[in-house]
Amino acid sequence: MAKLTKTLIDKAVPQDRQYTLWCGELKGFGAFILPSGTRTYFVDYRNANNIRRRMKLGRHGTITADQARTLAIQVLAEVAKGNDPLADRNSARKAMTMKELCQLYMTELEQGRILGKGGRPKKASTRATDIGRIKRHIIPLIGKKKVVQLTKADVTSMMKDIISGKTNVSVKTDKLRGKAIVRGGLGASSRTVGLLGGILTYARDELGIIEVNPAHGIKKPKDSKRDRRLSEDEFRLLGAILRNAADDERYADTAGLIRVLAMTGCRRGEVIGIKWTEIDEPGSCFRLEDSKEGESIRAIGLSVLEFFEQRRKQARNSPYAFPGRDDDKPFGSFPHHWKKIFAGTELEDITAHILRHSFSSLANDLGFTEITIAALIGHAHGTITGRYVHTLDTALVMAADSIAGYIAALLDGVALKRTSYALDRGSRKAALARFLAGSDGDDMPLAA
Numbered sequence: 001m002a003k004l005t006k007t008l009i010d011k012a013v014p015q016d017r018q019y020t021l022w023c024g025e026l027k028g029f030g031a032f033i034l035p036s037g038t039r040t041y042f043v044d045y046r047n048a049n050n051i052r053r054r055m056k057l058g059r060h061g062t063i064t065a066d067q068a069r070t071l072a073i074q075v076l077a078e079v080a081k082g083n084d085p086l087a088d089r090n091s092a093r094k095a096m097t098m099k100e101l102c103q104l105y106m107t108e109l110e111q112g113r114i115l116g117k118g119g120r121p122k123k124a125s126t127r128a129t130d131i132g133r134i135k136r137h138i139i140p141l142i143g144k145k146k147v148v149q150l151t152k153a154d155v156t157s158m159m160k161d162i163i164s165g166k167t168n169v170s171v172k173t174d175k176l177r178g179k180a181i182v183r184g185g186l187g188a189s190s191r192t193v194g195l196l197g198g199i200l201t202y203a204r205d206e207l208g209i210i211e212v213n214p215a216h217g218i219k220k221p222k223d224s225k226r227d228r229r230l231s232e233d234e235f236r237l238l239g240a241i242l243r244n245a246a247d248d249e250r251y252a253d254t255a256g257l258i259r260v261l262a263m264t265g266c267r268r269g270e271v272i273g274i275k276w277t278e279i280d281e282p283g284s285c286f287r288l289e290d291s292k293e294g295e296s297i298r299a300i301g302l303s304v305l306e307f308f309e310q311r312r313k314q315a316r317n318s319p320y321a322f323p324g325r326d327d328d329k330p331f332g333s334f335p336h337h338w339k340k341i342f343a344g345t346e347l348e349d350i351t352a353h354i355l356r357h358s359f360s361s362l363a364n365d366l367g368f369t370e371i372t373i374a375a376l377i378g379h380a381h382g383t384i385t386g387r388y389v390h391t392l393d394t395a396l397v398m399a400a401d402s403i404a405g406y407i408a409a410l411l412d413g414v415a416l417k418r419t420s421y422a423l424d425r426g427s428r429k430a431a432l433a434r435f436l437a438g439s440d441g442d443d444m445p446l447a448a
Contacts, residue, residue, distance in 0.1 A: 029072040041068035047084040154270035162189035190220040230358040239411030254337035263375040263404040265359030268352035299396035301404025
């Protein structure tokens with residue numbers, strides 16, 4: 001048997017049944033290879049009473065082969081002293097409170113050992129959001145409960161307390177004059193229960209404290225705000241609000257940024273932090289280096305492209321298309337400016353996510369399919385969307401032109417007579433005629 005290394009573990013092919021790889025250098029150290037592809041390190045030993053123990057050390061990817069070997073050596077050293085590390089750990093874990101579990105989870109989270117989408121460590125912004133929900137909702141409401149005693153009823157009670165605003169609070173942050181206003185509600189409760197489910201999955205799969213996750217199967221409330229979309233009249237109203245804001249030099253950049261959000265369906269952080277190097281003008285797309293889904297390519301419409309072409313003419317010496325006060329930082333006043341721009345208007349309730357949802361909904365109205373829309377907004381269907389972007393980029397650019405152009409017209413106050421023209425026959429004939437024109441020097445009009 002060879003030494004158990006990262007290379008050996010990575011090359012291990014999952015089979016129909018679980019099997020074990022043993023280390024040829026350290027007796028008792030091995031790894032389970034599950035049919036799902038999960039690889040878990042363990043150490044096998046006999047305690048002072050000659051009872052065989054098998055102690056999990058952690059999943060491959062969460063810890064490395066070298067870290068697992070170090071842990072195995074430590075366990076075997078304790079066994080040599082007459083101790084039983086697994087029994088000691090189980091006793092401690094059975095007494096663990098939710099607060100202690102959350103603190104352990106946050107430590108793992110900050111060290112990048114909690115994986116998110118695509119098997120990648122969670123991003124800094126996601127980690128900060130998760131830690132905020134843990135400290136301000138989960139620990140205050142269920143922190144004193146023992147992990148092994150937590151029930152579905154406890155999780156449901158926590159969810160209802162968040163909905164009712166029991167954890168609402170205004171707290172000072174580390175930033176200068178910083179303040180965080182913690183509000184409950186349907187969206188906060190639903191997302192906190194989802195996070196709690198992940199923490200309890202960690203307790204089950206990584207720590208072995210529980211066998212059943214009590215957060216699974218909880219019926220979470222639907223967040224009505226996330227279903228809100230702008231009507232065509234509201235898009236026209238949005239355009240008027242943005243034109244009014246742009247007249248004030250303080251809010252001109254923010255107004256332009258919001259216009260881009262409306263015409264692309266991008267997440268606000270993707271546009272706020274976009275660099276000039278990520279805007280591919282010849283390819284009519286954004287090539288985002290680090291979006292929520294990792295690297296992402298987004299087709300953008302002609303109206304968006306022209307916006308950035310004009311903006312580049314007055315660009316400062318900054319890598320960012322929307323720079324902050326310092327050229328080496330992105331725009332930082334967006335939330336404050338957003339509130340100022342929409343305060344007292346009929347659109348005071350909208351959010352950047354509502355603009356994203358409105359883009360998708362209007363794209364659907366125009367006849368585009370779910371997979372096209374998913375590719376345009378960089379949705380979570382990662383591998384499918386990725387392949388789609390690369391193989392059908394021309395079709396996506398045409399879709400982006402249609403959707404962004406339609407939204408741009410609404411923002412400019414145009415009263416459009418139809419809401420579905422993606423497959424309009426006259427437009428298709430005209431476009432095809434232009435495409436075929438000049439192949440032999442002459443126009444080639446299509447028959448009516």
